[in-house]
Amino acid sequence: MPDFDTAEDCGKPSCPDPLRASLYKDWKHAWSPTKLMGADWVAQKWKEGCNKVGPLSSKLPPESFCYSSTSYIMLGMVLAAKANAASWQDYDQGAPLPAYLKEKLTFATKGAPKKYTHVHGYDRTTYNVKAGEHADHDNWEVAGVFSGWTASNTVATPEAVADLTWEIYGPEHKLLPEKTVNLMLPPTNGLYGLATMKLNGNTGQNGGKYGRAYGHMGATYGYQSMSAYFPALQAVITVGTNIERNEQEQPAAAMCLAHGALAGMTCTSFKPCKCSFPPDSDDKKHKPHKPLPPATVLELAGLAGAVAAKPLENQKKIRGAWCGTNAATAVQYLSRAGIAIALAVKECAARVPPAEDATAMEKFMYNAMNACAADITEIFGSLIWVGAYLSMVATECASHSKLQDLCAGMIQALVGALSQTAAAGDVARATCKVPPEVPEYVAPFPVRRLEEARVQPAEPPPAEALHQAPLRKAEEQPAPGGPGVSPAVVAWDAKVDMSKEDLDLETAMCVQDSMQAAVMLGQFGVALDQSIFSCPLDDLSPWTRNLCVEDISMMLLFVFQASSQVAGAVSHCGKAIGLRMGSMCYASIMRVVSAAGGLPAVAAGLDLSCPGTKHNLYKTFHGLTPAITHISSLGRRLANATWDVASRAASALAQGVPARDQQAQGETGE
Missing domain, CATH: 3.40.710 (Beta-lactamase)
Structure with a gap:
């Protein structure tokens, strides 16, 4: 016919x-x-x-x-x-x-x-x-x-x-x-x-x-x-x-x-x-x-x-989960920054200056690696993380994915991770030695007073003696509080006069770490869901490969961060100094490891979202980019977005x- x-x-x-x-x-x-x-x-x-x-x-x-x-x-x-x-x-x-x-x-x-x-x-x-x-x-x-x-x-x-x-x-x-x-x-x-x-x-x-x-x-x-x-x-x-x-x-x-x-x-x-x-x-x-x-x-x-x-309907819920968890994490990092500011006010005021005869390098290292410096980098890192998660919120909670916000969030996450890695490294240096190192001055991490099972010497040694005597020589009589804790450390802990404000700060950090650990475990679950979607397509293209790398890396980031926060909660909520210092050592190491685990996610995210990168989505897909990021694990899939027809017509x-x-x-x- x-x-x-x-x-x-x-x-x-x-x-x-x-x-x-x-x-x-x-x-x-x-x-x-x-x-x-x-x-x-x-x-x-x-x-x-x-x-x-x-x-x-x-x-x-x-x-x-x-x-x-x-x-x-x-x-x-x-x-x-x-x-x-x-x-x-x-x-x-x-x-x-x-x-x-x-x-x-x-x-x-x-x-x-x-x-x-x-x-x-x-x-x-x-x-x-x-x-x-x-x-x-x-x-x-x-x-x-x-x-x-x-x-x-x-x-x-x-x-x-x-x-x-x-x-x-x-x-x-x-x-x-x-x-x-x-x-x-x-x-x-x-x-x-x-x-x-x-x-x-x-x-x-x-x-x-x-x-x-x-x-x-x-x-x-x-x-x-x-x-x-x-x-x-x-x-x-x-x-x-x-x-x-x-x-x-x-x-x-x-x-x-x-x-x-x-x-x-x-x-x-x-x-x-x-x-x-x-x-x-x-x-x-x-x-x-x-x-x-x-x-x-x-x-x-x-x-x-x-x-x-149609089958990606579930991804709308996933995108909502990212919106909620990212918003909660931004609030939590803001709270962490506030607590760190309060700690910095106390610890930086009590800071002991370096010896006058120290070299320039020794003075630099002394100033860079102490509790005051750790507090300052913690404040800076927390505020940067607030910005990173707010950038994520701007795209996850909006009707349209915003690639520029994703790029900004990735850059902020990189800077925030580096800052908090520096703070965690300083804490690890002080708490991970066996036996632990006596701090240079009062109130480093952790600062909660030993309330029970502590030894109170009749005549506590002067501070100068504590500074000068290597702790590894004072280990003949293990003290209550945990293995590897020397009488000198117990003596130091006993002499710390914990005020109500100090105790309140410790309690605040305990609650902060506990809540943040719960949210990060939730984020780990969401990242796991996304990796199940993206990684079967891993070998198809650089875009799917980046998405898979991002999701797996985020799983590692969140699980290590959650373990770090759990250990931090144990340290701030605990009383025995051995348990507290051991937990803080583990927490600081996990923070460093989490930053390393999250680096591939940052690299993949930058490659997909930032101008000038090899696989930038907009450079390749132009006007379809919002749709792509809505249905991808980067933008958390298919929201009920509509095209801005007038702007598209003008562009056409x-x-x-x-x-x-x-x-x-x-x-x-x-």
Whole structure:
């Protein structure tokens, strides 16, 4: 059965398209389906030699199938008759759909696109165009755009079409039985099944489960779109554009790059894109359009495109978990900074200056490695961590992922980790010696007074003797409080006069560490969930590899930080000095280890989010970047975000893409 659409590649410039010419000439009137089926080139005709798109089935020869939009009109007639509709206009095309989809899809039976959408559609094909010229026909008021009825009259947002595609092909099979869907799928060696087109070429993959895709393209006068289901990902990508070109390369390119973003596949500058959409067919006798660069294609996708991935619904909850835990951690680090300030006020005031005859290097090391310096670096590091987690909150809790905030957060995390590593190293130097080192002055970490089982010497040795006598020589009589604790240490602990303020600070640190340990264990659980999602795709591309590295590294960061906080809580809540100093030693070591464990996450995050890095997402994916970070473990997946259509339209204008009505809401004719 011949196709009523007369747009065919004739192998030369200015290919004739009689139906297009007629519809443009009489732009106020459309052709009804009965008129189209009665056209001279359709009625009582049978097209021979169909060999353009391959076999319908592996059991049939290639010449047995050609694409024909007329078949969709015939199917509409059958459905209308089965529904006992009085005429084709009375048939409700949305009747079989779920209720929520009926509200989202419009089926135009009369009128021009102007009646249904703000989006203008532009014909930039070479049909009926003289050599040396090019078309840019605005079809917003052309009623013939919807000629074809059930073949070409759907008006909807890409999101709605993605939902429709999901209902047809998705694993739940709510719209059609699985047996029927399997009959529709294209054969392995063919391009077309039953109303279903093989779209493997738009994945950028050479075979394999991630290279399988099927759905349909949608082209009408001035508008072109595409919707595909990817069974390996259990996801749908739908692209709608307001431009019509001979080869439909812009929706194909956008889908390929969106698929690469969704699956982390290499269809970008990292590796030559192998999407098989055809190149521009204009030849030297025509004045060619300027090729659409990837950035422009992606702006088109931003103007009227969507990524839908129903199975990632759980990731919205994960993103909410990151929002909550990051906000809680920011508050906790702010509280930690406040306690550290109070400690610094006391400890820096009691600081003993270095000996006058010390060298410059000895004075520097003395000033840099003491409790006062540890407090100051702790304050600085905590405040930097507050900024880092607030930057994360800014993107995790927002409707749109913000790559610049992610970059800022990663840089702040790096600085904060380095600062707190310095503080932890100073504490470890003092507490991890056996026997412990007597501090240079009163009130270093830990400072809680020994309340029970302590030895009070009759005549405590003077401070000068404590400073001068190496502790390793005072170990003959182990004292209560734990192994490795010498009488000198017990004597020092006994002479510390703990005021109520000191005890309150210790209690505050105990509570602080306990609460922070609980939150970090929660963050560890979230990072574990994300690694399960991202690491199976580790070997696909540098982006998925970075995401896997980031998630595993964050697991290490949080589990080591949690163990450090638990040990800190034991130290600040405990009484026996041996237990307290041993716990503080362990806590400080775990803080250093956690910083080392988190460095790969920082490096991977910087590589993905910061300008100028090799694998910066925006540099590669441009307008699709917010969607990518929403559905990736970096941005915590698919929130209910919407595109800023006006800004996308403005950006598209800058690229030479017509978008005259900036009030467009993303609808596409299909």
